[in-house]
Amino acid sequence: METLIINYIGREKRFAYLRGNRLEKIIFDRPEHRSLVGNIYYGTVTKVLPGMNAVFIDIGEEKNAYLHRDQLPTYLLASEKQGNVSSYVHQGEKLLVQVDKDATGNKGPKVTGIIEIQGTSLIYMPKGRYVAVSKKIADEKQKAKLRRTGNHMKTEEEGLIFRTSSITATEDELREELSSLRIQYQEFTKKAATLKKPGLIFQKDTFLEMIQNQAEKMSAGEIIVDDLEFKKLLEEKYPCTYYNGKENIFSAHQIEHEIDKALKRVVWLDHGAYLIFDETEALTIIDVNTGKFSGKADYQDTVLKTNQLAAKEIVRQLRLRDIGGIVLIDFIDMNRDSDKQSILNLFEKELSKDEKRTKVIGFTLLGILQLTRKKTKVTLSEALQDKCPVCEGTGKILSAETIAFRLERELLEHRYSEFEAVLVETTKEVKEHLLPHLEILEEMLHFKVFFTTTTVPAHYYLLKQFGPVDEISQKAVDTFV
Incomplete structure (x- = not known):
């Protein structure tokens, strides 16, 4: 049983996705912390850094954005890709850019000059220069057909990505959608021409889009929402149930308690084992401990059982906490190579359910599992908590x-x-x-x-x-x- 619970009343919007009454995802949308990912800006290059092969761009937000040379249209469209970033852009130049990653810590947002405009079946890139097909389309013949269609439809400098829904669309429908996306891009360029200073061109409603994406993936389940107007909007595509109780919808479904747990440093597992999460700006370290779990078999079997429980919960916590970047997991030492391989296989299986791009590097010589998870916005703890004014986030003060x-x-x-x-x-x-x-x-x-x-x-x-x-x-x- 899958359930999507939407808390739309109030300034802070939230939704929670549950599978089998177990919280799997929690999303927050606050006016001050709203994700900029997908937004399109008209910006000005403020600094060119040849040593980093990158530029900083004023996009009208609090922090300047970072753009790498490889994400410049002039670089992508060049016949010979030689020279550093100063060969393709200069200080003071005006650019249309799209946010690829939100600002975190002291770093500003990361942007790309390769604009992507999403449609129902297509993603249109005015300067993309390539054709790609969703990895979720498994049929190689279908992929080849879509690539041929895309190359016939686009110009030389344009790019197209065929989404999963494209397999049910006719070629005429695809051409019609491409024409609509081209017009949308032309409107962006016209709006940019009227701006006298850097600013927002297009703002993505990421909250609604994330809800729709989640609803699309639900094979069978229920959508519950506490706002009638938002319910009417969703009901155009998905059947919904209206919640009108006095108690907050998240409290009524025990989700507030799960949020509090996801903010704690220690996470308890079944049978008394536990995890410790330490988040830093550069990476996240997770320590696995047997705690009170002693098992009923020999020591190595107890270790394997604990590590298997930990692996499943760690992947869930990565999603709930929206942890990205480098992740190091200190499992309990396993002497048998077969046990390590078992944990790797389990991790790969659990991570296949994760929407974010992840890569498992493997175990180090010290037995620490390394992986990376794409980071596009702040973590749950960064969004909901402030650094302690006493300890400045270290967790320690002078004795x-x-x-x-x-x-x-x-x-x-x-x-x-x-x-x-x-x-x-x-x-x-x-x-x-x-x-x-x-x-x-x-x-x-x-x-x-x-x-x-x-x-x-x-x-x-x-x-x-x-x-x-x-x-x-x-x-x-x-x-x-």
């Missing part, structure tokens, strides 16, 4: 003991001063670390130390005031005697 030693060193810089006392503001834990040594410290300083304490997440200290003992002691909330 009370470390701060106490730092305070002691700074106080020693003021020894033999003319003041009789100092007032220090710090945390209770730092104060307690100094308590056993305060008398000796004051003898070294030749002045008294008084404290006020606060309760804050991060340990710190502040030398608030130097002065006479009577004045400082009156200002101290608590003192060491």
Whole structure:
């Protein structure tokens, strides 16, 4: 049983896909975090970088976009592809570009100059120069026929990709759709000509498109939506059920709980085993642990069983968390090569259900499985969470003991001063670390130390005031005697 649950009420739009009452995908659409992938912009080249074979382009967004030489139409259409990027583009040049990957971290969006305009059966590339057929079309004769049709239909510099639905379309229908897509592109170029500065030409409704794509893949199931107007829009193609309960639709179907779980660092598996996820800007590391799982067979069988459970859940979590880039998985050590191959085969099988392009590299000499997953937008944690202002995302802060030693060193810089006392503001834990040594410290300083304490997440200290003992002691909330 497949279920698509759509939460359309409110500014944040969401949908969840469940298979057998198990959450397999969760998508968020927020105005401030809306994906730019597929959007078309009219941009200006701000910097040419021959050493990187790339340029930066102002597209009117917060961050400049990055464009590699190989994604320039002038490079793709050149008869001889020689020279670096400066041979094909110059600073100040105006370009029509399409976002291929959203901005992440400090990096701006990645764009391409090879525009793709999607139709029902075709993807039209005005400067693509090649014909391709969807990999989901298995029949080689059908593929060859579509390639011949495409080469007859397009001009030399145009490109076409035949989508899966093209196998049911007639040649006349394909030509009619191509004509419509050409007109759409001409409208984009006309709009670009009217712009005086970089800006948006075409904005893709990615949320609706993702829902439609998911609905197309559902062989049998139910679509439930909490907004009547959106239900009417979807019902033009798909039967829907309207949810009018008072409780949020995600809460009613236990999805909010699953979202909270997908944000946690530790993910528990059946039988007491667990996974640990550590996400960095460059890569994601996943550690597999047996935990309380002891198994009923020998140790190696227990390890294999745990790793098999982990492999299935890891692929699911990659989808739920939308983790991309380099992924390193530290499975429990397997001594048998057949066990490693079993895990690889299972991974390949599970990843075949993933819409994102993935590549399994294999096990390293240390037994760590390497894979890459295409990253087009921010992960779930990046979209829903902010870095901790205390630890700056590291998960660690300086200990009370470390701060106490730092305070002691700074106080020693003021020894033999003319003041009789100092007032220090710090945390209770730092104060307690100094308590056993305060008398000796004051003898070294030749002045008294008084404290006020606060309760804050991060340990710190502040030398608030130097002065006479009577004045400082009156200002101290608590003192060491």
